[in-house]
Amino acid sequence: MFQFPLITISDRNRQTRERLPIADLQKSFKETWNKNDTWTITFSVIEQDMYAKAISLISTENIITYSGQEFIIKQSNREINNGTSTYTITASHRYYDDATNVRNNSAYNGTKTWSFQDAVNYFVNGNDQGVSVEFQGSFPTVQIENLGNCSFLKFTQDYFDSFNAVVIPNNKHWVLYSYDEFKKNNGKTVIYQHDSEDIKMNMDSTSIVNQCQCYGKPIDNTTPQKYSVDFLWSNQDSINRWGLHRGDAVSDERFTDQNSMNSYENQHQQSDPTITLELSSFNRDDYDKGEELLLIIPSMKWSTNVVLNHYERNPFLEFDTPTLQFDNTNLSLNDVNVALHDQIENINQTTTDLLTAQSGITNNDMQESITLSNGNLTLNLNGNIVYASITIALLSVNSTITTVQSPFVPSENRTGTFFVQAGQMYLVSYLVDTDGNIKVQNISSLSGSSVDSISKENANLNASFSYLI
Numbered sequence: 192m193f194q195f196p197l198i199t200i201s202d203r204n205r206q207t208r209e210r211l212p213i214a215d216l217q218k219s220f221k222e223t224w225n226k227n228d229t230w231t232i233t234f235s236v237i238e239q240d241m242y243a244k245a246i247s248l249i250s251t252e253n254i255i256t257y258s259g260q261e262f263i264i265k266q267s268n269r270e271i272n273n274g275t276s277t278y279t280i281t282a283s284h285r286y287y288d289d290a291t292n293v294r295n296n297s298a299y300n301g302t303k304t305w306s307f308q309d310a311v312n313y314f315v316n317g318n319d320q321g322v323s324v325e326f327q328g329s330f331p332t333v334q335i336e337n338l339g340n341c342s343f344l345k346f347t348q349d350y351f352d353s354f355n356a357v358v359i360p361n362n363k364h365w366v367l368y369s370y371d372e373f374k375k376n377n378g379k380t381v382i383y384q385h386d387s388e389d390i391k392m393n394m395d396s397t398s399i400v401n402q403c404q405c406y407g408k409p410i411d412n413t414t415p416q417k418y419s420v421d422f423l424w425s426n427q428d429s430i431n432r433w434g435l436h437r438g439d440a441v442s443d444e445r446f447t448d449q450n451s452m453n454s455y456e457n458q459h460q461q462s463d464p465t466i467t468l469e470l471s472s473f474n475r476d477d478y479d480k481g482e483e484l485l486l487i488i489p490s491m492k493w494s495t496n497v498v499l500n501h502y503e504r505n506p507f508l509e510f511d512t513p514t515l516q517f518d519n520t521n522l523s524l525n526d527v528n529v530a531l532h533d534q535i536e537n538i539n540q541t542t543t544d545l546l547t548a549q550s551g552i553t554n555n556d557m558q559e560s561i562t563l564s565n566g567n568l569t570l571n572l573n574g575n576i577v578y579a580s581i582t583i584a585l586l587s588v589n590s591t592i593t594t595v596q597s598p599f600v601p602s603e604n605r606t607g608t609f610f611v612q613a614g615q616m617y618l619v620s621y622l623v624d625t626d627g628n629i630k631v632q633n634i635s636s637l638s639g640s641s642v643d644s645i646s647k648e649n650a651n652l653n654a655s656f657s658y659l660i
Contacts, residue, residue, distance in 0.1 A: 196258045196506050200248045208256075209245035212236055216507040219279075222257075224480065226500040227351055227358060230284040232262050238276035249278050254285075258506075261285045261362055286360035290344035293318045298340040304332050304444060307354045311367065314343040321363050328369025330354050332444045355459065359480060368481075371458070374498050379484040381470070396464040396610060398520075400438030401429035405456060407446035419447040429462035431607055434657040435576055461520065468497050468517040478502070478515055486517070495519045561593050566651055568592065568629075570599050577658050579629075582651045586611070586619060587644040592629045600627040601660045609656035613647040623658050 198216065201208040211234075219235040232255065238246050255262040262282035270277050295314045305313075307330035315324050333353045338346075347358065357373040359366045381390070407420025424441075438460070446452035468486060482499040497517035504513030557572040566583030577599050581592070605623045610616055620633040635641045645652070 198255065198257045200245055201254045201256065202248060203252050203254060205254065207244075207248065209242075209248060211245055211255075212239070212242050213507060217505070220505045220507050221503055222506065223503045224501065226480070227347065227356075230286065230360075231281060232257055233279070233281045235277055235279045238278065246278065249280060255280070255282045259362075263288055284360060285362060286358070286365065287344065289320045289322050289360075289363060290347065291342045292320050293322055293343040294341065295339040298337045300337065302334060302336045303338070304334045305338065306330065306332050307356060307367075310335070310338060310346070310350070310354070311343075313338060314346060323364050325364065325366045327366060328372035329445075330356060330369050334442075357481070373481040374483045375479070375481050376483040376496070379482070380487065381468075381484055382487045391469040393467045394464045394616075396433060398461050398465055399429065399433055399436040399463065400460045401426040401433065401436050401462045403438040403456075403460070404440040405452055406440065406442040407449075407452055408444045420449050420452050422449050422453070424453060424456045424460075426457060426460065426462040430576075430657070431605065431659070433462075433464065434607065434609065434655070435578075463495055463519060466495060466497060466519050470515045470517070482517075484517065486519075557598055559596060559599065561595070563593055570595060572598060572660070575659055577660055578655070579657060580653075580655045582653050584651050585644060585646040586631055586634060586652060588631055588634055588642075590631050592621075592631065595623075595627040595629065597627070599660065601625060601658060605658040606632070607656055607658055609654045611645065611652045611654045613645045613652060617642070617645055619654070621656065 195213055195216075198211055199208050200211055215236040216234050220232065221234070222232050224230045236242070236246065236249070249264070249267050251264050251267050253264050255264060261284070263285050264280055264282045266279075266281040268279045270279070293314055299313070308326055310333070311324055311326075315322060331354060333350060335350065347356075351358070355370045357368045357370060359368065359373075402423065402425045405420065405422055405424045406416075406418045408418065410417040410419055429436075441456065443452065443455070446455070466486065478499050480499060480502075483496055485494055486497050487494040497519045499515055499517050500520075501516035502513055505511040559570045561568045561570070563583060565585055566581065568583075569580045571578050583592070586592075601623055602625065604625060606620065607623075608618055608620050610618055615636055618635050619631060620635075622628075622630045622632050624630070633641065634643070634645055
C-alpha cells in the first residue's frame with residue numbers, strides 16, 4: 192500500500208510543529224539530490240484556514256522535517272492571485288548550514304601529506320554544532336598546503352574529489368564514504384535503446400586518462416626522490432579502443448606494492464568516455480544514492496558501469512516517474528597529489544613534449560604523409576604507438592581508407608574507434624590489419640543509430656586515433 196512520507200514544519204527552536212497539506216505536496220513537491228553538491232526540497236502550499244498554523248510557520252530559517260531529515264527554509268515567496276495566497280518554499284538539508292558553521296579559523300602552516308581522517312578531524316574535532324562523523328572505506332592521502340582557515344564546506348568543495356570521498360548526512364551525523372563504499376551494485380542492467388525509450392545519454396571523451404606515471408610511498412628525501420613503487424600505468428584496453436590519452440603523474444603514499452597500485456588505478460582513472468545517463472521510466476523505489484548498474488550499448492559493442500549521482504522525485508505522488516542521472520565518472524586523484532614532484536628532474540615528459548610527440552615532430556619519430564583521393568592521412572611512430580591524423584571528405588562503411596607502409600603495420604589486427612563531427616557527433620570503428628590496410632567497420636551516431644557513410648559539404652572531416660604496431 193502506498194504511504195506518504197512524514198513531513199512537518201516547525202519553528203527554528205522546535206517549539207511548535209505542524210503538518211503540511213498533502214494535496215498541495217502531491218502537485219508541487221520535488222526533492223533534488225546531487226552527490227557532494229545539493230540536497231534540497233521545494234514545494235508550494237495554498238493558504239487555507241484548516242492549515243493556518245502550518246502556514247504561519249512558513250518563514251526563512253524555520254525547519255521542514257521530511258522523512259526524518261531536517262531541511263532549513265532558505266526561500267519563502269508569497270504570491271496572491273484573485274485573492275488566493277500561494278507560498279513557494281525552498282529548503283536545504285541542514286548539513287549545508289552545519290558544514291558552513293563547522294570551521295577551523297587557523298591554517299596549518301606549510302605543506303603536509305594528510306590522511307582523510309586527519310584532515311576531516313582538523314575541522315570537526317571539538318566543533319560546537321553537535322556534528323559527529325563516521326568513516327566508511329579506505330581513502331588516499333593528499334598533499335595540502337596551509338589546510339584550514341575556512342569552513343568544512345569549503346574543504347569538501349576543494350578536496351573531496353582528491354580524497355575520493357562522498358558525504359551522506361543523516362542530520363548532524365555525517366557518514367563519509369570512499370567512492371568504492373558509496374557504490375552499491377545489486378546486479379541491475381540497462382541495455383541502451385532496448386530497456387526503455389525514456390533514456391537520454393551524453394558522452395564526452397575529453398577527460399579520458401589511460402596512461403600515467405605512478406609513484407607509491409617515498410623511500411627517502413633525496414633529490415631526485417626515490418619511491419617503493421615507480422611505474423608507468425597503462426590501460427591497454429582503453430588505449431586500443433579510444434587511443435592514447437596521457438594524464439598527470441599520480442602519487443599515493445598508501446602503496447608499497449605495484450600490483451596493488453596498478454589495480455587501484457584501473458578502478459579510479461577515467462579510462463572510458465564519461466557518460467551521463469538520464470532515466471525517467473523506473474519506479475521511485477528502484478534506485479537509491481550510489482546505486483550502480485551495468486549499461487550495455489549494443490551499437491558500440493561496449494558496456495560500462497554507471498552510478499546514480501543525482502535524482503529529482505516527488506514521493507507524495509504515487510505514480511511519479513523520478514528523473515535519475517547515472518554516470519561513469521571515476522573520482523581520480525587530483526593534481527594536488529603530484530605537487531611534490533615539481534622538484535624532481537627527468538621523471539616524465541612535459542605537456543609540451545607530449546603534444547610534440549603526438550604531432551609527429553619529435554626527433555625520434557618516423558613520419559609518413561599519405562595523399563588520399565578525398566583527403567590525406569598523417570602517421571607518426573613514437574615508441575610502439577602509431578599516431579594518426581586524418582582529413583577526409585567522406586567516410587563509408589566497409590571502405591579501406593588507405594594502406595600504410597611496413598613500419599606502421601601492426602603485428603596483429605588492431606581495432607579502435609574515433610569521433611568525427613558532421614552536423615552531429617559520430618563514432619567510427621576502424622580496423623588496421625596485418626597487411627597495413629586501415630578500414631572503416633562501422634559508423635554510429637551517439638544516439639545509437641548506424642549509418643553507411645558520413646560527409647560534410649565544403650569542409651573536411653577531421654579526426655585522430657592511434658594504434659599499437
